[in-house]
Amino acid sequence: MERIRTDLLVIGAGSGGLSVAAGAAQMGVRVVLLEGGEMGGDCLNWGCVPSKALLAAARVAHAQAHASAFGIADMVPQVDFAAVKDHVAQVIAEIAPNDSQERFEALGVRVIRDYGRFISSTEVRAGNHVIRARRVVIATGSSPLVPPIPGLADVPFDTNETIFARRARPEHLLVIGGGPIGMEMAQAHVRLGSKVTVIEGDRVLNRDDPDLAAVVRAALEREGVEIAEDAMVSGVRRDGGVTEVSVADGRVFRGSDLLVAVGRRANTDRLNLQVAGIETTRTGIRVDAGLRTTNRRVYAIGDVAGGLQFTHVAGYHAGVVIRSILFGLPARAATHHIPRVTYTDPELAQVGLAEAEAREKFGTRLEVVRFDMAHNDRAVAERRTEGFIKLMVVRGRPVGASIVGHQAGELVNLWSLALANRLKMGQIAAMVSPFPTIGEVNKRAAGAYFSPRLFDSPMVKRVVGAVQRWIP
Numbered sequence: 432m433e434r435i436r437t438d439l440l441v442i443g444a445g446s447g448g449l450s451v452a453a454g455a456a457q458m459g460v461r462v463v464l465l466e467g468g469e470m471g472g473d474c475l476n477w478g479c480v481p482s483k484a485l486l487a488a489a490r491v492a493h494a495q496a497h498a499s500a501f502g503i504a505d506m507v508p509q510v511d512f513a514a515v516k517d518h519v520a521q522v523i524a525e526i527a528p529n530d531s532q533e534r535f536e537a538l539g540v541r542v543i544r545d546y547g548r549f550i551s552s553t554e555v556r557a558g559n560h561v562i563r564a565r566r567v568v569i570a571t572g573s574s575p576l577v578p579p580i581p582g583l584a585d586v587p588f589d590t591n592e593t594i595f596a597r598r599a600r601p602e603h604l605l606v607i608g609g610g611p612i613g614m615e616m617a618q619a620h621v622r623l624g625s626k627v628t629v630i631e632g633d634r635v636l637n638r639d640d641p642d643l644a645a646v647v648r649a650a651l652e653r654e655g656v657e658i659a660e661d662a663m664v665s666g667v668r669r670d671g672g673v674t675e676v677s678v679a680d681g682r683v684f685r686g687s688d689l690l691v692a693v694g695r696r697a698n699t700d701r702l703n704l705q706v707a708g709i710e711t712t713r714t715g716i717r718v719d720a721g722l723r724t725t726n727r728r729v730y731a732i733g734d735v736a737g738g739l740q741f742t743h744v745a746g747y748h749a750g751v752v753i754r755s756i757l758f759g760l761p762a763r764a765a766t767h768h769i770p771r772v773t774y775t776d777p778e779l780a781q782v783g784l785a786e787a788e789a790r791e792k793f794g795t796r797l798e799v800v801r802f803d804m805a806h807n808d809r810a811v812a813e814r815r816t817e818g819f820i821k822l823m824v825v826r827g828r829p830v831g832a833s834i835v836g837h838q839a840g841e842l843v844n845l846w847s848l849a850l851a852n853r854l855k856m857g858q859i860a861a862m863v864s865p866f867p868t869i870g871e872v873n874k875r876a877a878g879a880y881f882s883p884r885l886f887d888s889p890m891v892k893r894v895v896g897a898v899q900r901w902i903p
């Protein structure tokens with residue numbers, strides 16, 4: 432048994448843990464990093480990266496099939512599904528060196544490839560090592576939630592941890608869950624030639640503004656995805672090579688393959704948290720505003736902290752705990768400026784408050800500005816005019832932005848900047864946007880906030896009239 436003393440122990444080498452380890456090591460702190468699975472965690476291996484790579488391939492197939500609007504013949508895409516999966520694997524392999532053991536060892540981090548488990552409030556055991564650290568950061572992420580649906584355990588099914596390795600195209604993919612994972616995978620597969628049915632207990636993308644979710648839903652349906660809503664799955668069975676999913680109200684869906692995408696479960700089981708006095712909640716590890724657990728020396732970040740579950744949140748959390756651990760500065764994790772994007776086509780992006788939340792918080796002080804993509808000349812040229820941007824504004828400052836449409840995920844960056852820095856609408860409107868860019872839609876939306884004030888105001892008209900009379 433090797434006993435190790437260190438300044439900082441990081442448990443989990445995914446998006447959050449790697450960011451903490453890299454930052455701390457480069458500032459001269461002694462860091463031990465534990466990883467029981469693959470370096471890079473969910474995002475690199477079974478999450479963001481493979482899903483976006485698969486969607487990119489699907490977009491190419493879709494473009495081939497829908498070229499005639501540009502005067503180029505439509506083609507039935509010849510999809511080699513296994514080769515598509517090779518592309519996905521290559522993308523992972525290209526990014527993997529950033530997250531590799533070699534890279535972190537070169538930064539001076541001691542990497543131990545084993546699962547960590549608390550054996551006391553100050554010590555963690557991983558394989559043949561016992562590590563005592565002044566501070567510990569738990570960044571163990573989350574795993575797919577597999578609900579206790581009757582019959583599910585007896586049939587073959589995929590989750591995000593297995594689907595990207597499948598080399599044969601599913602003939603008819605049934606997807607339980609119409610959240611971001613379900614919708615992204617549904618569109619990727621329908622574009623690559625599978626039949627797809629999404630079975631969703633509530634409405635699809637139910638965490639998003641219903642006006643925006645409806646645009647994505649309609650796009651997927653146009654492409655052939657069958658979407659069943661208010662369809663809480665109550666049973667699953669497999670009979671003669673067919674998987675049958677039944678819904679409480681009697682509906683039954685049949686397909687060849689099944690993907691379960693009904694949410695996530697925090698990875699806490701292996702950690703033996705009780706022995707360290709670390710409490711959990713229903714969604715993960717209990718943390719305070721500074722991401723400290725109920726053990727003051729231990730922090731929890733990213734998916735395991737039970738809040739927003741995105742790679743950029745894990746990265747942001749890493750910055751917050753580094754500030755606290757390395758500099759002893761007060762640091763709080765805020766959420767008002769955190770964006771999220773669902774990478775369907777069209778994309779759906781949100782930062783800050785959506786309309787309903789903003790209305791509840793600000794009542795009549797809320798102004799909502801909407802600007803349609805159809806008014807953006809570049810979107811017209813690209814034939815991508817579906818969608819719109821909705822801005823929630825209170826006393827001249829944006830408190831939220833909801834965008835659905837081509838490149839919504841790129842467009843929301845500006846509003847993340849605005850919310851993080853409490854910018855005013857006037858500062859956005861003052862920007863000159865190059866013409867013709869999709870991004871110009873942001874400036875035009877800000878302009879739409881001011882135009883009624885300028886164009887519908889008798890006062891402005893009187894002033895302009897007076898100036899015109901006096902100017903020679």
Ligand SMILES: Cc1cc2nc3c(=O)[nH]c(=O)nc-3n(C[C@H](O)[C@H](O)[C@H](O)COP(=O)(O)OP(=O)(O)OC[C@H]3O[C@@H](n4cnc5c(N)ncnc54)[C@H](O)[C@@H]3O)c2cc1C
Nearest residue numbers: 443445446447467468472473478547572733734740741742
């Ligand atoms: C299909 C899919 C698509 C996604 N797409 C996006 C996207 O487009 N954009 C986005 O922002 N987010 C996306 N996400 C979410 C994103 O992947 C997660 O929010 C992010 O990976 C969380 O980072 P993390 O560091 O908290 O955990 P992870 O990246 O999961 O890392 C945790 C690591 O800890 C290890 N571990 C667990 N327990 C222990 C232990 N006891 N000891 C040692 N190691 C341990 C695990 O093996 C894992 O490697 C997606 C997720 C999925 C599933």
Ligand SMILES: NC(=O)c1ccc[n+]([C@@H]2O[C@H](COP(=O)([O-])OP(=O)(O)OC[C@H]3O[C@@H](n4cnc5c(N)ncnc54)[C@H](O)[C@@H]3O)[C@@H](O)[C@H]2O)c1
Nearest residue numbers: 608609610611612613631632663664692693694740772773
């Ligand atoms: N683009 C991105 O950033 C991205 C992409 C994928 C995943 N993620 C992250 O991963 C998280 C998990 O994604 P997810 O889509 O698995 O979860 P989710 O919780 O967002 O959606 C799951 C859906 O499944 C439905 N559901 C639950 N039980 C059901 C049942 N028995 N029958 C039918 N429907 C049922 C829920 O109503 C919900 O709409 C996301 O919330 C997000 O944080 C992010």
